[in-house]
Amino acid sequence: MPAKIMLVICDGLGDRPIKDIGFRTPLEASRKPSMDFIAANGVCGIMDPIAPGVRPGSAPAHLAIFGYNPYEYYKGRGVFEALGIGIDVKPGDLTFRVNLATVDDNLMVVDRRAGRIGGDDSRILFQLLDEELRIPGVELRFYPGVEHRGVLVIRGEGLSWMVSDTDPERDGAPILVCKPLDGSVEAKRTAELVNRISMDAYRILSKADVNRRRVSEGKLQANALLIRGASFYEPIPRVTERYGLKACCIAGGPLYKGVARYVGMDVIDVKGATGTYESDFKAKVEACIKALESYDLIYLHFKATDLAGEDGNYRRKIEVIERIDDALYMIIDKVEDYVITLTADHSTPCSIRTHSADPVPIAIAGPDVRVDDIGRFEERACSKGGLGRIRGLDLMPILLDIVNLTHKYGA
Ligand code: ZN
Numbered sequence: 401m402p403a404k405i406m407l408v409i410c411d412g413l414g415d416r417p418i419k420d421i422g423f424r425t426p427l428e429a430s431r432k433p434s435m436d437f438i439a440a441n442g443v444c445g446i447m448d449p450i451a452p453g454v455r456p457g458s459a460p461a462h463l464a465i466f467g468y469n470p471y472e473y474y475k476g477r478g479v480f481e482a483l484g485i486g487i488d489v490k491p492g493d494l495t496f497r498v499n500l501a502t503v504d505d506n507l508m509v510v511d512r513r514a515g516r517i518g519g520d521d522s523r524i525l526f527q528l529l530d531e532e533l534r535i536p537g538v539e540l541r542f543y544p545g546v547e548h549r550g551v552l553v554i555r556g557e558g559l560s561w562m563v564s565d566t567d568p569e570r571d572g573a574p575i576l577v578c579k580p581l582d583g584s585v586e587a588k589r590t591a592e593l594v595n596r597i598s599m600d601a602y603r604i605l606s607k608a609d610v611n612r613r614r615v616s617e618g619k620l621q622a623n624a625l626l627i628r629g630a631s632f633y634e635p636i637p638r639v640t641e642r643y644g645l646k647a648c649c650i651a652g653g654p655l656y657k658g659v660a661r662y663v664g665m666d667v668i669d670v671k672g673a674t675g676t677y678e679s680d681f682k683a684k685v686e687a688c689i690k691a692l693e694s695y696d697l698i699y700l701h702f703k704a705t706d707l708a709g710e711d712g713n714y715r716r717k718i719e720v721i722e723r724i725d726d727a728l729y730m731i732i733d734k735v736e737d738y739v740i741t742l743t744a745d746h747s748t749p750c751s752i753r754t755h756s757a758d759p760v761p762i763a764i765a766g767p768d769v770r771v772d773d774i775g776r777f778e779e780r781a782c783s784k785g786g787l788g789r790i791r792g793l794d795l796m797p798i799l800l801d802i803v804n805l806t807h808k809y810g811a
Contacts, residue, residue, distance in 0.1 A: 403803030404692055404738045405645070406731065407699045409465070410724060411458065411656075412706025412748025414760040414779055418714050426708075426717040426750065427761070427778045432725035435763075435777035437732045438742050442765030444774040445787025447795065448757070449746050455757045456792075458706075461745040462659045464792030466639065466699075476561045476631025482551045483661040484654030487543055489633045494554040494561060494590065497629040500525060500622035501548070503602070507575045507624070509568055514622035518547040521610050525622055526550050532604050535596060545654060552627060554593065560586035565628035566598050575624060594627055601625035638664025639697065643800060646694070650687050651701035652679045660699060675703040677720070681727035689731060692738065709748025717750060739766030739802055741795070742777060759789060768802055 417423040427435075448454070449461035450470060459480050460470035478495035489495060500522060502511040517525075526544040533540055538556035545551060562581040568574065578594035580587035602624050605611060611621035639647040641664075649660030649667045653675030657667045670687045672680030684700060691698045702724050708717035734740060744760035761782035763774075772786035783789070790798070800806050 403645070403696060403805060405697045405799050405803060406688060406692075406734070406738060406740045407465075407697065407799075408702075408728070408740065408742045409462070409699065410702045410705045410721070410742075410744050412709045412746060412755065413721070413744035414747025414749075414758050415709065415714075415717070416747070416749040416751055416756070416758060418750060421714060425779050426714050426721060428780070429714075430718045430721040430725070432721055432777065434725045434728040434732050435742060436775060438728075438735065438740055438765045439763040439777040439782065440775040441735050441771060442740070442763045443769050443772050443787050444761070444763045444777070444782040444785025445790055446759040446779065446783045447743060447762045447790050447792060448759045449792040451791060452759070453757050455755050456746045457755070458655060458745050459659050461792060462656065463663070465743070465745065465795055466659075466663050467642065467793065467796030468636065468663060469793060473636055475634070477629035477655075478551065478631035479633045480631070480655050480658030480662060481545065481549070481629065482543070482553065482633075482658065484656070484658030485543065485545045485551060487551060487553065489553065490555065491633060491635055492555070493633045494559045495631045495633060496552040496554075496594075496627050498542070498550045498552045499548050499567065499626040500550070500605075501624045501626045502620040502622060503575060503624040507602070509571050509573055509575060509624075509626070511620050512567070512569075512571055512626060513548040515620035516547050517620070517622045521614065521622070522548060522550070524610050525605060525608060528608055529601055529604060529625070533597065533600050535593065535600075538593065540597070548622070552597070558586050558589055559593075560584055560590045561630040561632040562587045563591045563594060563630050565626075566594065567626035567628040575626065578627065590630070598625060598627060636663065640664055643697070643796065644805060645696040647697035647699065648691050648695045649699045649701070650684050650691065651675065651699075651703070652684075653701070653703045656701045656703070665699060666695070677704050677707060677716075679704060681724055682730070685727045685730045689734075692734070705744070706748045709750050710753050712750050712753040714750040735765040735767075737767060739764065739769070739799060741799060743795075759783075762787060762790070762795070764799070764802065766802060
């Protein structure tokens with residue numbers, strides 16, 4: 401049987417005990433026969449995505465899980481957003497995530513998302529910036545993303561990703577001045593460049609016909625750009641070259657598609673996969689089964705668990721876990737032939753509504769796996785499993801060994 405690995409990541413799945421549900425975690429309070437089946441037919445453990453006590457961002461956590469040391473390979477978030485929406489990023493490109501936003505005459509942010517502008521209005525405004533915003537010595541490109549979001553690419557010499565955001569991250573605060581984050585000439589120059597883009601964008605967007613029309617319709621105008629997530633793109637060794645595995649990604653959110661493209665995975669677009677609560681989980685699992693025909697490593701991502709954690713809504717988290725579990729029912733019989741790994745990229749406890757450093761549960765099931773005594777896919781149950789406590793970077797070597805693709809160390 402060929403070596404095939406399914407890597408299922410439920411974003412932000414790990415949690416902490418919640419008083420209202422008897423000091424259980426959402427996983428512990430869920431009915432999840434498929435996940436428990438994978439645990440019962442596999443080896444379980446807990447995983448620190450980056451390291452114990454390190455609160456991971458999703459992108460560096462995914463890099464670690466894919467076997468790429470985030471301290472070496474993570475150079476800011478913008479590039480993942482850019483790759484995620486399909487932009488042909490070139491080596492050396494400096495990329496940023498940008499928001500269309502509403503500001504008042506004093507550049508105070510009224511709405512960071514310009515009333516969640518999207519569709520044609522958003523596309524036309526990004527196109528306007530792309531055509532009109534010019535700064536000598538660099539090439540600027542603007543691309544629309546989902547809703548109010550987009551991507552800015554700066555091409556040129558002497559640039560740095562060590563610069564701060566202009567996004568104040570809350571309404572009612574002024575657009576921030578971009579500052580260099582190290583003492584380099586490049587960071588200083590880049591910060592000046594970003595501030596100029598910020599002001600020029602305000603000037604151009606304020607005059608846009610789209611905004612005049614929006615105001616007449618009583619809508620918020622998108623008269624400013626918030627710039628964040630500076631990131632430098634350099635090509636890195638692809639998964640295929642490193643592991644000899646043909647890999648693909650099935651995800652809804654652009655960030656996850658972007659991380660996958662960054663490590664050289666093919667991205668399979670699935671109709672209905674949106675990276676939201678409404679995402680079609682079953683369609684994604686069906687796509688995963690189909691991908692087994694042509695891929696060796698299939699990364700399947702579910703975002704909604706993290707959204708529920710960030711909403712602080714444990715009932716919703718339980719409901720999402722149960723819906724994912726229902727969809728996973730379609731693949732559990734594959735453990736007879738293939739390796740199924742079930743885990744998370746970090747914990748997003750409902751009590752704190754953000755990522756925490758709590759380790760996440762992990763279960764690996766498959767034909768040659770040394771099955772342990774754990775029968776429940778839960779944080780505390782898995783911590784007693786045969787895998788013990790591993791780091792994200794340990795996962796790929798462990799999986800490669802299970803499918804007999806590791807090289808012997810020493811004689
Ligand atoms: Zn995440």
